[in-house]
Amino acid sequence: MPAFFRQTMLAAAAIAAVAATPAAAAPENAGPNKATTKLPFQAQTVARFDLPWAIAVIDADRLIVTTKPGEIFLVNRQGGDPVEVSGVPKVEHAGQNGLLDVALAPDFADSRRIYFTYVEPGDGGSSLALARATLAEQQGAARLDGLEVIWRQMPKGKGGQPGGIIAFAPDGKSLFLTSGDRMRPNTAQDPDLALGKVLHLTLDGKPAPGNPEAGAGGVRAETWTTGHRNPYGLAFAPDGRLWLHEMGPKGGDELNLIEPGVNYGWPEVSYGDNYNGTPIPKPPTRPEFREPALYWNPVIAPAGLAFYEGDLFPAWKGSLLIGGLKTQSLSRVTVHGDSAHEDERFSMEGRIRDVAVAPDGAVWVIEDASPGRLLRLSPR
Template sequence: MNRSTLSAACALVALLALAPADARCASLAHTAPENAGTSPARDDAPFAIQRIAAFDRPWAIAFLPDGRLLLTEKAGRMFLLTQAGARTPIDGVPAVYDRGQNGLLDVAPSPDFARDRLLYFTRVAPEDGGGALVLARARLDESGGRARLRDLETLWRQQPAGPGGQPGGIVAFSPDGRHLFLTVGDRMEPDTAQDPDAARGKILRLDPDGSAPPDNPMAGQPGIRALTWSTGHRNPYGLAFAPDGTLWEHEMGPRGGDELNRIRRGGNYGWPTVSNGDQYSGRPIPRHATRPDFDAPSLYWTPVIAPAGLAFYQGDVFPAWRGSALIGGLRAEGLVRVVFNADGTAHQADRWSLGRRIRDVAVAPDGAVWVIEDGADAGLLRLTAK
């Protein structure tokens, strides 16, 4: 952003009394977010790729403390896997609305899984009018060589239902394990992202039992307000805590403007009022720089990479990556590594072309990186140092 653009943006804020301009403008003057969309991909990846198994339209992977994996398929199937690829179907998964981007979504073991055996998972459930995003938990029971979900509980259910995609549905636990964060997309109803009473375009913060924590920004208010941590999100398919405890999220933009956002309590990230992309019709959307009252991304991509999956690396297999964020790219067909500066700004350090649409990424207890491809006959891949 040049000085004249910054001055105009700050003057506009002051004129319209949208928010105190001085703090926001000082932040803007400090740094403008990097556009990493034009950075070329590299073919010389520092890792070897091993194809472990294949699945039909997988959506998420997560590791258990013992090193086994959980994997979901959008059609409503969940598996327990060894690292050698031996799979055990997990029975008891409830019905899903398998249309377009909807279906069975994320899965995350409880922070105390070794004791309570609880799995938290999201799905778009079939309802009149389409489907509703649902957060549930159940106990993983293993006996007789089989696995099953038992004691199923619905913790939160989106209302109203709708036919649109962009459900979000990513789960992340706070580092202390006391709270659960959930991304909720706009379901292709953009204006709802700025409606405080709409269960769309938000990041929610819940207690593990689904109740509203008393220190949420709008605690005590009715409905979705009590659960809302941040708002103004479009299509959030990445959510994770950095080693320093900062919560990061990424979301797909429209025609341009994929975002990596540092999430703060009560933040508003601007969608659909502002974006660094435009409508698919070509109609322009005001840029983040014109509205410093909204939270701007720390990094963005135009052209898009279609980010999916987000994990922070702390292992020993790739010591140079410690503290980095790893992001899968659907459109980019590869893996992106992001590093963070001391002032909190983000920089794309690497983008590797894998020639595959990457749907999710996770780090194993031994430090190897695992990714899954998108689509039919999609590979589960293990990345290790060459």
């Protein structure tokens, strides 16, 4: 078994032992319900885009930004207009669907390869797609070369809530991908549909060795965890553990510690209710499902997730930074073992869609708006 998976399984065993105690088993509702306007940072507007969706940091000054209508841009905060990247495939842009996440390949410095997700149109509807390509730059222009779709969610269908967040394993040899339930809740519990799941894939988009049902074939062989609704945040902590947040229905946004083979319960349980007001059983009533580490009532509509390990904000080291769409905020969450607590919530006066941390310790966020600002946060 590769070292990464040995470490993951050992961490899972240790966490399970902690979770057996009553104190660790009970999740916590969010801390702050009001965002502070006394901000410890200043926000510099670097660029504006039509419905920006995701950020990938190249270095302290350069970023990649995707927009939901289907554009990719290179941004340099030192000056000049954003450069649009050509060769982007056609996307299904409607409602929550469109061009989604973007991430640098683990060997980006040498390969110049990027991975990105989008909702792909086609016969019978649309579906989540994972693609990769080489980012080529020459004389102020940029394009995608060698584009290939390495994974598709099939069959195609209708609905929003696509998920589509990418996180590379700490060893750089595989990746994790969130796939939402596409507003068809029961799919999250269907082991043969790649909806409502976290998938673990090789860098070529195949089922990764060591998955809980690696020998089963099909979607089962790709699946790492199941029972998710609308996951728009996925990131590895400095200790190598994987964290995810997902939007609940009417209440019940969740932050979850992701462990192999675990079922997180959607739509069978939730700390929220259906939009029509009918109740959903709460997680303690079904112990076979994993409780969230933290939940929000009322919701924040979380989007974007990054662990802070920079030097500009020393008090934030080890914290999770989470954007809030509904609350128009940036939340700082601390993690202790398998529990979590929202320590601070900062008023951003805009729907925060994604969060990223640059090598110099600055925090970058984008707004879900048209135009939506790309902001660089640095200490006052």
